[in-house]
Amino acid sequence: MYKNRKAIKALLIFYVIILAIMLVKAPSFFSVDNAMDILLxxxxxxxxxxxxxCVLLVGDIDVSVGAILAACCTTTGLLAKAGMPLIVVIAGSMLVGIVLGLVNGMIVTILKLDAIVATLGLLSIYRGLLIIITKGSWINGLPKNILNLGQGRAFGIPIPVYIMILVAVIMWFVLNRTEWGRNFYAVGSNPASARLSGINVRKTRIIAFAVCGVLVGLAASIYTTRYGGIQSNTGKGWEMTLISSAVVGGASTVGGEGDVSGVFLGALLISALGTVLVFFGIDALWEQAVQGLIIFVSVASYAIDFKKLKSRFVKGGAEND
Incomplete structure (x- = not known):
């Protein structure tokens, strides 16, 4: 977990610097309303x-999550317009998410395909099927009682924030206190050793994809009810946002590294970037470029072994002398 600790430390230092600058440049950034908006x-x-x-922990990756989000959002909208109770709407969205996650996991593991290539193909398939089903039309006019999930507040705090905290606590427990969590880390760290120790590597990888799908399904219900409508291209590019949030937070793309706190800090950085740029008076057109720069600097700050790099330069200099 060394890499993850370095990532969290780098992120915390970055946050301190940014917040210090914001305190001088834009004190209004620290208002309660703005904090609630950022958390939302x-x-x-x-x-x-x-x-x-979870998918990254086992050494895989899923680039179809944007399309899965769109499929789950569409499910949420259709069930809500059909007059289904909120619990059924959420369950339906999560069910679609877990089914698509299972499909991804089984195709990658059973067919022994490269995860990024397989899920990239599935991304196009899911998008295409969704356009055919919806005929490219928007889903609007959701019932007001359903919209409370994404737009409601309790004690001044948005309901999605409570859900996020609950999910974070559950995931921390799963990853740190259950066999599933231990298996995720073991498979990602060394699949051969995990197999020899009795872990079903294929099953563990499929479960990781399923967990990803069900959480995307939950996020989709919140997303849809927050904005009150959904279009077929929803979630386009969202896969990079999720991968960036995890990787910036210390998750390794080759497996075995990462935790809940790092992912939350990474997601907070990626999501709050637009708000920070507004307070700095920077045009929103720069957001993607600045986001890429921050991701690069954040990852490089803990990925590069500066001691080894320094020793090479010193050694090289000595040899030249």
Missing amino acids: NVSTTAIAALGML
Whole structure:
């Protein structure tokens, strides 16, 4: 977990610097309303990114999550318009998510395909099927009682924030206190050793994809009810947001590294970037470029072994002399 600790430390230092600058440049950034808006914005990203963390832990990756989000959002909208109770709407969205997650996991593991190639193909398949089913039309006019999930507040705090905290606590327990969590880390760290120790590697990888799908389904219900409508291209590019949130937070793309706190800090950084740029007076067109720069600097700050790099330069200099 060394890499993850370095990532969290780097993120905390980065946050301190940014907050110090904001305190001088834009004190209004620290208002309670702005804090609630930021937490609301990060809620769906953090919930789904925790699912992506599970996939990354076992050494896989899922780039179809944007399309899965769109499919689950569409399910949420259709069930809500059909007059289904809120619990049924959420369950339906999560069911679609877990089914698509299982499909991804089984295709990757049973067919022994590269995860990024397989899920990239599935991304196009899911998008295409969704356009055929919806005929490219928007889903609007959701019942007001359903919208309370994404727009309601309790004691001044948005309901999605409570859900995010609950999911984070559950995922922390799963990853740190259950056999599932231990298996995720073991499979990602060394699949051969995990297999020799009696762990069903294929099953564990499929479960990781399923967990990712079910959390994307939950995030989709919040997403849909927050905005009150859904279009077929919803979630386009969202896979990079989730992967970035996890990787910036210390999750390794080769497996075995990452935890809940790192993912939350990474998701907070990615989600709050737009708000920070607004307070700095920077055009929103720069958001993607700045996001990429921050991701690069954040990852490089803990990925590069500076001691080894320094020793090489010193050694090289000595040899040149």
